[in-house]
Amino acid sequence: MVKVSITAAHDGGNIEVISSGETVISGRTAKVTVILHIKPGKFRPGGNEEDDWRGGARRRGDVYTEFEKRSHSQYFSFRAFVSGLQTSSIGRVREVGSDGGIKFITVQYVIANAHSVSFPEAWPGSTVCYTSGSLDPCDDDAWRRNPTTSYVDGKLTWSHVHDTNGSTFFCYWPPYTYGRHLRLISDISTQISTRGSHCGRFNPVVESLGLSLEGREIECISIGNGKLIAWIQHRQHPGETMAEFFAEGFLHRLFGVDKDGELDEATEGVLDRYRFYIVPNMCPDGSVRGHLRTNSVGANLNREWATVSGREDYEAPTMRRSPEVYAVLSKMDETGCDFFLDVHGDEDIPYVFFSGAEKTPTWGDRLENLHGYFISCYQRVNSDVQKEIGYPPPDSMDDALKYMNVATNQISTRFNCLGLTLEMPYKDCETNPDPGRGFSIDRTKKLGANLVEALVDVHPYLRAGGEFWNAFSKEDKYVVPTDNYKEQGFVMLKKRFYSDVRPNDA
Numbered sequence: 001m002v003k004v005s006i007t008a009a010h011d012g013g014n015i016e017v018i019s020s021g022e023t024v025i026s027g028r029t030a031k032v033t034v035i036l037h038i039k040p041g042k043f044r045p046g047g048n049e050e051d052d053w054r055g056g057a058r059r060r061g062d063v064y065t066e067f068e069k070r071s072h073s074q075y076f077s078f079r080a081f082v083s084g085l086q087t088s089s090i091g092r093v094r095e096v097g098s099d100g101g102i103k104f105i106t107v108q109y110v111i112a113n114a115h116s117v118s119f120p121e122a123w124p125g126s127t128v129c130y131t132s133g134s135l136d137p138c139d140d141d142a143w144r145r146n147p148t149t150s151y152v153d154g155k156l157t158w159s160h161v162h163d164t165n166g167s168t169f170f171c172y173w174p175p176y177t178y179g180r181h182l183r184l185i186s187d188i189s190t191q192i193s194t195r196g197s198h199c200g201r202f203n204p205v206v207e208s209l210g211l212s213l214e215g216r217e218i219e220c221i222s223i224g225n226g227k228l229i230a231w232i233q234h235r236q237h238p239g240e241t242m243a244e245f246f247a248e249g250f251l252h253r254l255f256g257v258d259k260d261g262e263l264d265e266a267t268e269g270v271l272d273r274y275r276f277y278i279v280p281n282m283c284p285d286g287s288v289r290g291h292l293r294t295n296s297v298g299a300n301l302n303r304e305w306a307t308v309s310g311r312e313d314y315e316a317p318t319m320r321r322s323p324e325v326y327a328v329l330s331k332m333d334e335t336g337c338d339f340f341l342d343v344h345g346d347e348d349i350p351y352v353f354f355s356g357a358e359k360t361p362t363w364g365d366r367l368e369n370l371h372g373y374f375i376s377c378y379q380r381v382n383s384d385v386q387k388e389i390g391y392p393p394p395d396s397m398d399d400a401l402k403y404m405n406v407a408t409n410q411i412s413t414r415f416n417c418l419g420l421t422l423e424m425p426y427k428d429c430e431t432n433p434d435p436g437r438g439f440s441i442d443r444t445k446k447l448g449a450n451l452v453e454a455l456v457d458v459h460p461y462l463r464a465g466g467e468f469w470n471a472f473s474k475e476d477k478y479v480v481p482t483d484n485y486k487e488q489g490f491v492m493l494k495k496r497f498y499s500d501v502r503p504n505d506a
């Protein structure tokens with residue numbers, strides 16, 4: 001008897017099974033349709049249970065976000081376990097001619113509530129990721145994309161032919177589990193404690209800046225002998241798992257992980273010029289829970305960097321609601337900051353792009369030129385980077401001032417420094433299309449590693465005086481980005497400054 005069982009109880013998992021159709025058998029093949037829901041964002045915690053779409057702790061999704069007055073959802077990750085296929089001793093399907101039984105089963109997966117997620121407009125062009133190459137998906141970087149993925153009538157559907165018994169994992173973007181996070185921290189600690197390791201002369205430190213509300217460490221890794229202070233933080237939005245793969249690529253290079261601790265010339269150069277503070281996961285609780293955007297009490301951390309005018313009722317950051325931000329901001333106030341990068345993923349736009357601190361009080365010729373030059377430096381070493389497509393900047397300082405609770409705006413203004421938000425695509429990346437893999441883990445890690453070269457190139461200017469930008473070439477100039485990335489068919493959103501500001505909110 002062929003059976004497909006779906007679970008999401010693993011680290012970072014998120015799905016619920018609504019129903020499973022009848023298995024239709026035809027000859028030696030079987031077909032079944034499975035109806036799924038992404039866990040709906042929970043309404044106010046402790047509120048009226050009637051308000052909660054599905055109630056019950058087992059069905060938690062993102063927690064209601066008090067600041068935005070809404071519940072988020074979109075991330076999903078689950079395991080489909082197939083049993084009962086007629087297979088040979090090596091686990092492969094037997095050739096026709098051996099004894100009967102079902103050889104393979106085609107499963108039509110349907111996420112029926114895809115229309116009610118945070119960014120439903122982002123589904124067209126998205127392809128579901130899957131892997132069945134490993135029993136442990138967190139050790140498998142060889143995820144593929146399912147090309148049958150489509151978004152029709154508010155439902156996200158794809159079909160997958162299972163031809164072996166065992167697990168296949170499906171997700172919106174590959175999980176970066178807490179187990180892998182701990183291994184990343186441990187790999188770095190091992191490099192530091194290895195006698196004679198190259199990183200040793202750059203004063204490396206692994207420390208915890210504090211605890212999350214569920215008691216996980218907010219680890220910060222610092223290294224470098226330079227005068228310039230660079231802060232790089234990742235995964236404020238826990239469902240943007242690519243952000244921590246980026247951190248892994250960058251950290252592995254800085255510490256010579258997988259290279260016997262050896263550091264290349266550019267890496268030694270960047271460590272002579274900067275001291276880095278790197279937070280690989282800002283929201284470990286939301287990560288383990290399989291949330292898209294919030295921590296365990298519903299805080300969207302990228303709205304927690306200040307109390308904003310007009311919303312004085314909502315104090316931020318606080319130890320009660322956003323200790324992750326509180327801890328990092330306190331440390332930043334101690335160290336200062338000359339360069340800030342906040343690493344994210346964007347559901348909609350199929351490009352790697354940067355969003356800056358445009359129109360904030362300190363934005364002007366200096367920051368604008370630094371912004372343009374930095375992206376050009378990055379682009380020269382990594383062809384996934386481009387500057388034409390991105391979020392259109394705000395029209396005025398008044399608009400920008402409404403978003404001083406966003407990390408990039410707050411830090412750039414607070415320290416009068418170059419601050420950027422990096423967004424990577426969930427979809428395939430149209431600068432270098434690869435439909436079979438999409439924007440993959442490998443490319444994400446490479447992008448992280450290439451931050452080294454971009455920072456070496458921009459360093460002379462970060463605190464330079466005078467009109468240093470007069471020496472920059474035309475290609476290095478700032479470009480006002482547009483999100484009108486399709487010549488035809490793409491409807492320009494009315495206004496979107498950030499990925500979580502939908503047209504009706506702006």
Ligand SMILES: [Zn+2]
Pocket residue numbers: 237240344345499
């Ligand atoms: Zn984000």
